Amino acid sequence: MSTNAATDPMIGRMIDQRYRVRSRIARGGMATVYLATDVRLERRVAIKIMHGHLADDQAFRERFIQEARSAARLSHPNLVGVYDQGAEDDTAYIVMEYIPGxxxxxxxxxxxxxxxxxxxxxxxxxxxxxxxxxxxxxxxxxxxxxxxxxxxxxxxxxxxxxxxxxxxxxxxxxxxxxxxxxxxxxxxxxxxxxxxxxxxxxxxxxxxxxxxxxxxxxxxxxxxxxxxxxxxxxxxxxxxxxxxxxxxxxxxxxxxxxxxxxxxxxxxxxxxxxxxxxxxxxxxxxxxxxxxxxxxxxLPSGGGGAGSGAGAPASPPATDATAVIPRDRATDPGRPARGRNAPPGPRRTGSQPGALSPAAQRLADLSGKRRKRGWAALAIVVVLALVAAGIAFWFGPGPGGNVRIPAVAGKSVSQARQLLEAQGLHTASKTGTRFDAVVAKGQVSATEPAAAREVRKGTAVRIVVSNGPRMIALPAIVGQPLSTVTAALDDDFELQDDRYQFSADAPEDTVIAATGRGADGERLDLSTVKAYGETGPVTLTVSLGPVPDLAGKTVEQATAALDDVGLVLGAQSEEYDESVPQGQIVSASVQDSPVVRGSTVDVVVSKGPTPIVIPEDGVVGATINEATATLRGLGLQVSVPDCTNILCGFYDWKSKLPVTGTDPGVGATVHRGDTVTLAYDQ
The missing domain is CATH 1.10.510.10 (Transferase(Phosphotransferase) domain 1)
Known part of the structure; x- marks a missing residue:
């Protein structure tokens, strides 16, 4: 876009020794919004910086500062917070809460x-x-x-x-x-x-x-x-x-x-x-x-509690706490308690091989029970460990785990499918479409769910393909005042820095051309199209009015007139001119096309009328008519005294009598339009 985020001079700049500008978020009619880092508090913020060309406009500066004051007076979870406001190098800025989304x-x-x-x-x-x-x-x-x-x-x-x-x-x-x-x-x-x-x-x-x-x-x-x-x-x-x-x-x-x-x-x-x-x-x-x-x-409709809706369970909701009832270690529920006065069990007599005394038998029974309990506990622990490992595998690297949806914007549909399936995700068979001012038509614009979202493996992800920027009808541009065109375009397109040039056909501050960028990246004349892609770059060419008319001015006057409009007086040449007095400009020309501020204007300065030397050939010795024709051919006026000889009345004496001299004389310098008097013998 000529001046895009990649070449924006604000990127990387430290503002007020506190806010490091990272990237551009959006551009509006008054300001551009950037993502920045508050290095003092180590947090991300959004910083709105007023456009440089509006810095000298007091009304815009007051409106910009008014925004900061208005928003700073408010504090609510549903309003974007304002943290700071200031100015640096004649650039006003507002620091706001950054809302990713x-x-x-x-x-x-x-x-x-x-x-x-x-x-x-x-x-x-x-x-x-x-x-x-x-x-x-x-x-x-x-x-x-x-x-x-x-x-x-x-x-x-x-x-x-x-x-x-x-x-x-x-x-x-x-x-x-x-x-x-x-x-x-x-x-x-x-x-x-x-x-x-x-x-x-x-x-x-x-x-x-x-x-x-x-x-x-x-x-x-x-x-x-x-x-x-x-x-x-x-x-x-x-x-x-x-x-x-x-x-x-x-x-x-x-x-x-x-x-x-x-x-x-x-x-x-x-x-x-x-x-x-x-x-x-x-x-x-x-x-x-x-x-x-x-x-x-x-929430369920009806406004009731958890148990008031149709079909809701009547029992209260379960809590996270679980009551544990301890077992009485002195009583075995599997057999009656043996008290101090309980009758003893049958005794084994010493005559029976391997027979145990009643006391030894009780100890053996107790030991066996303990071993059984130990093995049972061990089995439970092993089973629980296996279950836990299975659950961990299932919800970890296994098919039931969570993954983050990779960013696939700007890639082809096939590349996006490969990246998504490599993460264990499924891709929907049908793709969606949407307008996208950044991603080229036919490339992936987004996914549903969105990139970076954490979802279960196997989740179906829908790929949304870019239709290119939304086409917006263009208003009348060429021949309109700059302020009118800017107001009509600023909300939908990204206006670049205006270009200015002199034009003899358009008044000052009138738009004489508008260019954008075509789908092939080439320059596009917007006066030849009816619609243009949303947020597309637009460069306006604005008239500075005609080049000042310098004819008849002195060199000093011409220099001052050119300085007033940003032009420079160039080469000066001289020539004779019968109608322009000496020292005044006869004509001016500019070599540059188009003519812009800083172009040089060459001028031709008059040396006055062209000097003429009265010749001898064709004048002295020639007849009066011949001499008259020669002098008039040089741009001079001719005066012939009347013939007083009576014989002149009987023939064409001007075609017969020779010229004997001139006034001024032969070799004298005269100028175009001067009168020369001829002398002849009567």
Missing amino acids: ITLRDLLQEHHALTPEQATDILRAVLAGLASAHRAGIVHRDLKPENVLLADDGRIKLGDFGLARATTANTATGAALLGTIAYLSPELVTRGAADSRSDIYALGIMLYEMLTGEQPYKGDQPMQIAYQHANDTVPLPSAAVDGVPPELDDLVAWATARNPDDRPRDAREMLDHMAGNQQRATGQYRTAVLRPENATAI
Whole structure:
């Protein structure tokens, strides 16, 4: 992408002697977000660094710092935390909590639409975080799926308070509307004013999109979508897809009411309403977000305890403790106790061979029992050891063990299958597809479950193949003001550093060309295509206006005019010119194409009119007509005194009489347009 993560000068840089930048995560309209290491606290953080070309724009700097202040005032498990803020070398930055995972937009692109339970789960978590912001008097004003982060460990967080403002600052935004057009409330479109109810409207649009997989309003131009927000009623999700519960239809209708007074007044009211409807859950199960970890749990419907559901066991749940009842070592349950007064057993008489005395017999019996118990215990230990070894083998290197799914993104499908099967995993026969702005079309984009997840051996893994970047319709670019084009492209594409050149056909700050990168990696003229891949690099060529007109200026005046626009006065040559006074510029030319700042402009300076020496040949001795023709051919005017001889009236005397001299005389220097008087004998 011309300037991509691999060549980003920020990679590897140490900021404020504390934050080591590791890699680039994302790029937005105001800033780029990097993964960094806080070397002081030895933890990973996300650091947002404002674009360098915005450093001189005070409005952007204030908005950037406002984001840090707004977010730093909030502390909630469902909000991205802000750790630090500062500036270095005129570059402002914000240090935030790093959330490894995906965005809600990524989830929607992968699954298209979510189940009502999943949508409710995510909405409740976002409302919890937003309620904390509304309680602190902060309106987000830019709610969209890109700003909802779904962490790998199940947490759901709301971030990017770059457009946040205090709820008392409800004035119009001026010439441009802030926020993404697809989620703007009617009052933002018509009046440019926003409060907490504007956030609720955006959440209603997000809920509709989660349930249906698409936004309610579509159009070729942003203003068409804005018009629908201002004048139409958002349709019910159940009209687009089946299986949406009436409760969620009502929630979308309530949140997206065109009149702000008909919506929930803030996120807390909407969250409390959802909590009141918890018992009327959608489907057989309901989804709950458990705080503070925000883990998702699927609970039986009905709201009862463990034993209140249909078919639930009546007995209490088993505990982890097991009671052990000790055996009375003094009593053998297998035979009656022999007390001190118990009758003795039969005696063996000494006459019987090998006969034992009663006391010896009792000792022999006791020893035998102990040996049997020892062998039994040993057998139990051996069996338990074998069972433990078998279990360890099964759940270790054996078929029942756990393995981590290898990373196969960017590889071919066959390579991915080999890597997965080498880990003891099965690959699903059918592959999925999704748009991917990074991985080339036809290569593996991801796996389901995701890479690095720990699963049982033998688990079926589905390979998801990249369809390449999602193609997005391009707006009008060439001939449009730079600010308009930048605003239209910045959300969907990666804008590179603009190129500037002089153009005689376009006013200053007008886009005269746009280039991207084709599928073959070659330069692509975006004015020749109607759609372009999402997050693709875009380089805009911007007009600096025409090269200053230097004709008629002195060299000093021309030098000053060129300096003002970044051009340099080059070679100077001189020539005679009949119409331009001496010392003024006759013409200018530039060798570079295109003409950019730093190009040199060569000039031709006038030496005044061309000098002419009055010749003798063709003048003196020639007839008056011949001399007149010669001098006029040199650009001179000719004056002939009238003939006073009476004979001149009887013949063509100018064609007969010879010229005897001139005034000025022969050899004199004159200039084009000067008058020469001829002398002749009458």
